[in-house]
Amino acid sequence: MEYKFGKNKNIFFLGIRDGIPIALGYFAVSFSLGIMAAKSGLSAFQGLVASFLNNASAGEYAGFSMIAISSSYIETAVITLIANARYLLMSIAMSQRIKKGTPLHHIFIIAHMLTDEVFAVSIARPGDINPYYTFGVMLVASPAWSFGTFFGAIAGNILPMRLVSAFSVALYGMFIAIIVPAAKADKIILSLVIISFVLSYIFSFDFFHISEGIKTIILTVIISAIGAIFFPLKNGDNDE
Amino acid sequence: MNKWIYIFIMFAVTYLIRVLPLILIRKKLKNTFIRSFLYYVPYVTLSVMTFPAILHATMSQTSGLLSFIIGIIAAWYGANLFKVALLCCTLVFVIEYFIA
Numbered sequence: 569m570e571y572k573f574g575k576n577k578n579i580f581f582l583g584i585r586d587g588i589p590i591a592l593g594y595f596a597v598s599f600s601l602g603i604m605a606a607k608s609g610l611s612a613f614q615g616l617v618a619s620f621l622n623n624a625s626a627g628e629y630a631g632f633s634m635i636a637i638s639s640s641y642i643e644t645a646v647i648t649l650i651a652n653a654r655y656l657l658m659s660i661a662m663s664q665r666i667k668k669g670t671p672l673h674h675i676f677i678i679a680h681m682l683t684d685e686v687f688a689v690s691i692a693r694p695g696d697i698n699p700y701y702t703f704g705v706m707l708v709a710s711p712a713w714s715f716g717t718f719f720g721a722i723a724g725n726i727l728p729m730r731l732v733s734a735f736s737v738a739l740y741g742m743f744i745a746i747i748v749p750a751a752k753a754d755k756i757i758l759s760l761v762i763i764s765f766v767l768s769y770i771f772s773f774d775f776f777h778i779s780e781g782i783k784t785i786i787l788t789v790i791i792s793a794i795g796a797i798f799f800p801l802k803n804g805d806n807d808e
Numbered sequence: 809m810n811k812w813i814y815i816f817i818m819f820a821v822t823y824l825i826r827v828l829p830l831i832l833i834r835k836k837l838k839n840t841f842i843r844s845f846l847y848y849v850p851y852v853t854l855s856v857m858t859f860p861a862i863l864h865a866t867m868s869q870t871s872g873l874l875s876f877i878i879g880i881i882a883a884w885y886g887a888n889l890f891k892v893a894l895l896c897c898t899l900v901f902v903i904e905y906f907i908a
Contacts, residue, residue: 593890596897614811621819626854631818641817648821651857654850655822659829660837666830679827685889733867734901740862741879741896743854748883750851757851764855772860780861788853795852796844 571671576700583704590685590705591712593742598713600738601628602720608636612721619717620710623681627652628717629739633780643782650785658687667696674699681706684746756799764791871903 573580598619605615610632622628630651634644659682666675678690678699686709690702724732751758764787771783778786837843859876866872875896883892 589890593893596890597893600897610811610815614815618815618818621815622822624822626857627818627822630857631814635811635814641813644814645817645821648818649825650853652822652825653846653853656825656829657846657850659826660833660846663829663833664836672831675830676827679823679830682826682830729867730901730904733865733871733904734897736865737862737872737875737896737900738893740858740865740876741893742889743858744876744879744896745883745887745889745892747851747854747858748880749886752884757848760848760852761855764852765859768856769860784853784856787856788849791852791856792845792848795848796841799844800840801844801847 571674571699573700576698579698580700580704583701583706584708585704586689586701587705587708590689591708593685594709594713595716597625597738597742598716599720599723600735601625601632602717602722603724603732603735604629604632604720604739605717606721606724608632610635610721612718615721616714616718620714623683623710623713624652624655625683625739625742627655630784637779639779646785650788653788654684655682658682658684662687662691662697665691665697670697670699677706678702681710683709685709756795760791760795767791866900867904868907870907871900874903875899 601619602612602615605618605628606612610618618628618631622631627648630647631644634647639647659679662678662682678697681702686702686705689705690697693701720735727735747761751761767787768783771778771787772780776783862876863869863872866875878899879892879896882895887895
């Protein structure tokens, strides 16, 4: 493959086309993230910058909730790491498909928007990763994501409470849409998800005196480790 | 606490997670425990973050709970990310119209 734009124009435009539905979904979800950003004390501009830099629904959500309670920088870093741990997995998966000789700056750009959706459409293409396809997707998805947060943060203060309340669940809807298909396909994931819901509920009682962030870290590590010990992947599983 | 520092920390951590494997890993991972652990982490962490937090995101716990349950059912029967998110929002809006 030659890494020149002229040679990859068509695949670039294909990326733009595939990016449009992603962009629409992003705008709605990111809008609800903007409401949350404003509630956490961020300005609309800070929300825009945060979304442009992070491109991570769960990660930004976790980060904003840390900002809201003026948590420590270290705790914020750890919770961001945990909330975004799945990107580590996706990046590892994608690393197996990067062709030798791909320019380093292309890899740096792709890494910037390695989200569930961009990863999914990029990896679904046959053969090695063509950076230009991913660039096309990013070109439409990134502004939608960034400005969704911006407008959410502005409108969150103007919109009636009922509308804000309704938009607030968009993020959770997105989380559900990521969890459920995996749980349906894999009984072990299903069990771990149910265990997670139950333990998360139990440990949210005031009686335990632990913060939302710490709870997320501890439960994630323990439940995933138990899964890995008792239900290790067989060789060949999950080898995208 | 400076908000910009928070934003920069979030960015630095998130970007490193994404870029390091891409530039460092050139071979397939072998350790079964690490592979299995990494495989389960995303679903467990999203589950922990979703429930019971969704109950407190809305004005009434009832609407949060119903959108949680119906969102799961819709996703189970194949609704995509965008549809589930939209459905949850609509449910909360409609339910709270009646009870709030």
